[in-house]
Amino acid sequence: MxxxxxxxxxxxxxxxxxxxxxxxxxxxxxxxxxxxxxxxxxxxxxxxxxxxxxxxxxxxxxxxxxKEKKHNYYLHLAIAPTKNINRFEWFLEKGTEIGIDEITPIICKNSERKKINIQRCNRILISSVKQSLKYHLPKLNEAIKFDEFIKQKNESKKYIAHCKETEKIKIEKDINASYTVLIGPEGDFSDHEIDIANNNNYESITLGESRLRTETAGILATHNIYLLF
Amino acid sequence: MxxxxxxxxxxxxxxxxxxxxxxxxxxxxxxxxxxxxxxxxxxxxxxxxxxxxxxxxxxxxxxxxxKEKKHNYYLHLAIAPTKNINRFEWFLEKGTEIGIDEITPIICKNSERKKINIQRCNRILISSVKQSLKYHLPKLNEAIKFDEFIKQKNESKKYIAHCKETEKIKIEKDINASYTVLIGPEGDFSDHEIDIANNNNYESITLGESRLRTETAGILATHNIYLLF
Incomplete structure (x- = not known):
């Protein structure tokens, strides 16, 4: 088909x-x-x-x-585009294959890439939706600064994934099955950004003991939530 | 560091x-x-x-x-190299980041790629081990035909991931924490290969409802086992 x-x-x-x-x-x-x-x-x-x-x-x-929705959760991933755009595009393809609903590129203090080509990214999403025989195209938002994103209000379960050694929890099954997850750039979120996120109800999560690249963290967070539902 | x-x-x-x-x-x-x-x-x-x-x-x-092992399972992934070698190399990089112990490229009936450059693949594994601050380099075996691989005896839990609609189970926590997982080529395993595998104690598994690319299936199987331990 x-x-x-x-x-x-x-x-x-x-x-x-x-x-x-x-x-x-x-x-x-x-x-x-x-x-x-x-x-x-x-x-x-x-x-x-x-x-x-x-x-x-x-x-x-x-x-x-x-057609019914393929997955019964809502996942909004806010992720810093990688310096090497191939890695970010790979994330878009794989995230779509696994199951993601909304993507916002966020520009952080340590972001080496500040711009992305939304049209090109959308073509990748479309190609992945077709390839994986899905019926829902993830919504791709315009890139936005971290500080602005964090202020947006929504009722989802909120997580931030970072490498700093702090108290971290695992991703949990949310009663409303709605998630917003923040994934940082190559140089990680700054301490200040982590503080702001924590103060805005984003809990720090662990995705395992490995040091993960940005795009891998994005995929593993997506798959982790996929497996919960 | x-x-x-x-x-x-x-x-x-x-x-x-x-x-x-x-x-x-x-x-x-x-x-x-x-x-x-x-x-x-x-x-x-x-x-x-x-x-x-x-x-x-x-x-x-x-x-x-x-240094202690980073993960407490043993995962041997036997995977058909993809036609586009970049996709296979992504799998090598990401699999190493997440946690994989042994990789055997298998050549199947529907494989479009029959050869790979082991030296180049090893360089990718080394680069990923360094990047993710791991201490164990996955063992990469020479490419081998599916029929020969399947005859090899070992005491691990054996799984095959394919797209054919048959009875499938989820990956389970194995008492010996040792797994061999087969991942097929772009055109999937042939019916005959699935039969041989099932007859050799490889159970058919599901990795979710999406139609996954070869390299995505490899990564998700790895992550699925990672999360069990």
């Missing part, structure tokens, strides 16, 4: 140019062919190619199925 | 040329400098630079400390 990704409007599928090329040039789909489409909002669509001329590709939706 | 990797013989550290260049040209270490060395066998050494001329670097071991 193969999924294609598009926006759906008025029973028509609106593909990106990449996806159009993939469908027409690589897979050589023809008029009347049926394809499976997702739009990342929890539905699986069946589309029929009704017109395919030059660069025009018209696909009409002939069936729409509601 | 920074670790350097070398073989240790007769109280001397024998560095690779890469590591020599890193020490002398990049970090500009000098005679009498002390450095921390690991050899991947569970010890931490303190070495003193006693001679450094041209390409000669002599380091004498002045202290040897036994």
């Amino acid at each position: 193969q999924f294609f990704f598009s926006k759906i409007e008025d029973k028509k599928a609106l593909f990106s140019s990449d996806e159009k090329i993939h469908l027409t040039k690589v897979l050589r789909k023809k008029t009347d062919d049926l394809i499976k489409i997702i739009d990342g909002t929890g539905f699986l669509y069946t589309g029929k190619i009704i017109n395919l001329k030059n660069k025009n590709l018209e696909v009409e939706i002939i069936k729409k199925e509601k | 920074q670790f350097f990797f070398s073989k240790i013989e007769d109280k001397k550290a024998l560095f690779s040329s890469d590591e020599k260049i890193h020490l002398t040209k990049v970090l500009r270490k000098k005679t009498d400098d002390l450095i921390k060395i690991i050899d991947g066998t569970g010890f931490l050494y303190t070495g003193k630079i006693i001679n450094l001329k041209n390409k000669n670097l002599e380091v004498e071991i002045i202290k040897k400390e036994k």
